[in-house]
Amino acid sequence: MSVRTVSQMFAATAGLALVAAVAARAQDAPGGVTTVQVSDEGREVYEQICQACHMADARGGGGAGAAIPALADNPKLAEKDYPIMLLLKGRGGMPWFTDMLTPEQMAAVLTYVRGHFNAYPDPVTVADITRVSTAPPPVRECDTCGK
Amino acid sequence: MLSDMSPRSRRQLLSMIGKAGGGLAMYQAMTVFGHAAETRFTGPPQLTGARKGSTVLVLGAGLAGMLAAHELTKAGYKVQVLEFQDRPGGRNYSVRGGDKIVEVGGAVQNVGYAPGNYLNPGPWRIPHHHRTLLHYTKAFGVELEPFIQLNHNTLVHRKDAFGGKPQRYRELSVDFKGHVAELLGKSLNAGALDSSVTREDKEKLIDAMRQWGVLDGDMKFTGDLRVSAQRGYDKAPGGGVGGAPTPSKINSLSDVLSSQVWSQIGFFFSYVMQTTMFQPKGGMDMIGKGFYRQVGKMVRLNTKVTRIAQDDKGVTANWTDTVTGQSGESKADWMVCTIPATILSQIDIQVSDTKKAALKALPYSNSVKIGLEMKRRFWEEDYSIYGGHSFTDQAIGLVSYPNNNFFQDGPAVLLGAFAGRAGGYQFAGMTPEQRIQTALDMGSVFHPAEYRKEFRTGASVAWSRMPWILGCCASWTEQSREDHYDNLVAMDGRIVLAGEHASYYGCWMEGALLSSLDAIKRLHQRALAA
Ligand SMILES: Cc1cc2nc3c(=O)[nH]c(=O)nc-3n(C[C@H](O)[C@H](O)[C@H](O)COP(=O)(O)OP(=O)(O)OC[C@H]3O[C@@H](n4cnc5c(N)ncnc54)[C@H](O)[C@@H]3O)c2cc1C
Numbered sequence: 001m002s003v004r005t006v007s008q009m010f011a012a013t014a015g016l017a018l019v020a021a022v023a024a025r026a027q028d029a030p031g032g033v034t035t036v037q038v039s040d041e042g043r044e045v046y047e048q049i050c051q052a053c054h055m056a057d058a059r060g061g062g063g064a065g066a067a068i069p070a071l072a073d074n075p076k077l078a079e080k081d082y083p084i085m086l087l088l089k090g091r092g093g094m095p096w097f098t099d100m101l102t103p104e105q106m107a108a109v110l111t112y113v114r115g116h117f118n119a120y121p122d123p124v125t126v127a128d129i130t131r132v133s134t135a136p137p138p139v140r141e142c143d144t145c146g147k
Numbered sequence: 148m149l150s151d152m153s154p155r156s157r158r159q160l161l162s163m164i165g166k167a168g169g170g171l172a173m174y175q176a177m178t179v180f181g182h183a184a185e186t187r188f189t190g191p192p193q194l195t196g197a198r199k200g201s202t203v204l205v206l207g208a209g210l211a212g213m214l215a216a217h218e219l220t221k222a223g224y225k226v227q228v229l230e231f232q233d234r235p236g237g238r239n240y241s242v243r244g245g246d247k248i249v250e251v252g253g254a255v256q257n258v259g260y261a262p263g264n265y266l267n268p269g270p271w272r273i274p275h276h277h278r279t280l281l282h283y284t285k286a287f288g289v290e291l292e293p294f295i296q297l298n299h300n301t302l303v304h305r306k307d308a309f310g311g312k313p314q315r316y317r318e319l320s321v322d323f324k325g326h327v328a329e330l331l332g333k334s335l336n337a338g339a340l341d342s343s344v345t346r347e348d349k350e351k352l353i354d355a356m357r358q359w360g361v362l363d364g365d366m367k368f369t370g371d372l373r374v375s376a377q378r379g380y381d382k383a384p385g386g387g388v389g390g391a392p393t394p395s396k397i398n399s400l401s402d403v404l405s406s407q408v409w410s411q412i413g414f415f416f417s418y419v420m421q422t423t424m425f426q427p428k429g430g431m432d433m434i435g436k437g438f439y440r441q442v443g444k445m446v447r448l449n450t451k452v453t454r455i456a457q458d459d460k461g462v463t464a465n466w467t468d469t470v471t472g473q474s475g476e477s478k479a480d481w482m483v484c485t486i487p488a489t490i491l492s493q494i495d496i497q498v499s500d501t502k503k504a505a506l507k508a509l510p511y512s513n514s515v516k517i518g519l520e521m522k523r524r525f526w527e528e529d530y531s532i533y534g535g536h537s538f539t540d541q542a543i544g545l546v547s548y549p550n551n552n553f554f555q556d557g558p559a560v561l562l563g564a565f566a567g568r569a570g571g572y573q574f575a576g577m578t579p580e581q582r583i584q585t586a587l588d589m590g591s592v593f594h595p596a597e598y599r600k601e602f603r604t605g606a607s608v609a610w611s612r613m614p615w616i617l618g619c620c621a622s623w624t625e626q627s628r629e630d631h632y633d634n635l636v637a638m639d640g641r642i643v644l645a646g647e648h649a650s651y652y653g654c655w656m657e658g659a660l661l662s663s664l665d666a667i668k669r670l671h672q673r674a675l676a677a
Contacts, residue, residue, distance in 0.1 A: 030536070030538065030544030030545040030565045030567070031410070031411050031414035031415070031420075031536060031538050031544075031545065032303075032407070032410045032411050032414065032538040032539075032540065032544070032545075033407065033410050033540065034539075034540045034541065034542060034544055034568075034569075034570055035305070035306065035540040035541075036541070036542045036568070036569045036570040036573065037569075038569050047576060048569070048572065048573050048576065049569065049572045049573075049576075050572075050576075051572075051575075051576035052513065052571070052572040052573075052574075052575035052576040052609065052611050052612070053513075053575070053611045053612070053617070055251075055252045056576070061251040061252045061253070061612075062251045062614055062617065063451075063614070064453070065451070065452075065453050065490065065493050065494050066231075066451070066490045066493060066614055066615065066617065067493060068251060068617060090510040090622075091507065091510070092489070092492050092493070092507055092510070093488070093489030093492070093509075093510055093511050093617050093618050094510055095510035095511065095512065095513075095622055096510070100568060100569050138624040138626065138627070139624055139625065140512075140622050140623075140624055141622070141623045141624060141625070141628075141653065
């Protein structure tokens, strides 16, 4: 599996981001650091990450005013920059995934979601991800959730 | 002069200052005494003199909402609280036998724990310096007991250390310390640090390394009996014939490094993770229940707010009764809204665009906790582990042992997973049954002979699938704090937001309470000025 997340990509160029991410994460652990790996394959990234909220059938759930959006048959995904932006920046309750997924994994999972649950077969590439990620990724403050 | 004062007379002086100068003077005085830098809490707010007949609508009966209701009632307001769920407490929650856990997506778990057993799926530990929370737990008669945070006898596991065999935290931490001390001693003696330390300090440091690291006369960490007195013996000291102990063998530096035990050592240094820590007797939700005893009469449960409006006369919340389907409307002069941002950002709410933008810019982290009920306390009986955590680099993160009812026979619930980030998503995406099976597989590294054999029943809470929050806690960044925090907490007409997300003490109950106290003080001022 590839190990360079977008934060690390930026750290290599910007120097600072990675240091900050590590410092902020010091408390964000059950006490220790896990070595959980995420697949590089689009469908598996979906199952290991996205499915937690968007469900196995990508239909989301919940009720009005407390909903998780469906990814299946979602016309907002026609434009690929939109879901790329969501993975890079987060939106509403959804966090950014720059500190969890590599650009390769983002491209793979977006290609899968747009192609498999929707009828947008043109692949999302790493070049697309880099093109959209113009700002340094967010660095999360520590919290106690992961821990 | 100050040093002559007994604690008792100090307290008398403080209360004198408090009476004469009010809370702020008291806080400053306490800080001088080195007592209070740890908290912003200066005691309950003592709000008085609400205008006759003034009303407040509180949305959400978590700790922030119930504290607001309690203190505003004391100040003279008439308060009503609307709560989505069929229970008060919000994230302050315990799961027991007979409970039903219903997830977004439809998964249902019927919890089968034995009577008296519970899982704390959200908050589970309370630092000794969370004074606001400790104040109200005492005031509301919630009994606390120690939370065994640091237990040297628990285990540390990493897949690529020690061939995957878990080691005692005690042995790893002593060995890490010993090797580091030996190396520092070596560099000092070789003069490698002469440009960094004075001669005097160098001598002190060498002495410190010898004692702290338990090094021998040659400044070597060898694992003699003195070291065993810290890390444990091969043959423990006995009585009578053959009572002499034999030392245990230390691990090599490379092995110790591969365990990354410094990450646990560092974890225990975190201010919020330091001993002494507490938990309520009988389950974390005893705190929510304590608050509910004060304000229960004002709370309407099963009431999902769907729309929030205000004008210059008052506030209105539209809601749906989740049991009857009936819809209704509640009105008041003022509002404290503690609905988590994940939900509030989806509700039609009449506040400024900047506040709406703030709500939309606040994603929530994720977490999954799994409680496994075992037929007996094999970790106590077979491993001498009484509370505390065994750590692993697998997705479960840890196994944490119950901190109560030590030495009891009968089933007990241990925490079989506290999974966050990627591991948390992986667990949340599974069915409840898959979660249990995976947690059993992973936890078996610590207790291979017993873990599956003694398993009785399990339950999991995947926070991103809880219908009333869809996440764990607000994730702020330096940038979002700068762009949105002030806008989020600012009073907007007749509405003020409160809760964990509206604090700099995110994801702690203390933060929810501090936010609530600050919000109602500002609301009261505005109401008196109106
Ligand atoms: C996994 C995890 C571990 C944690 N560990 C700790 C810990 O060890 N120690 C600690 O101190 N803290 C811990 N916390 C944090 C702590 O739980 C929170 O900070 C605190 O409980 C938040 O209180 P609150 O009142 O702000 O929000 P909540 O408790 O979430 O209250 C909000 C309320 O609003 C209700 N609501 C939602 N939507 C609507 C609607 N539409 N209409 C009406 N009502 C609605 C909800 O049902 C809920 O009752 C942890 C949290 C989690 C999730």
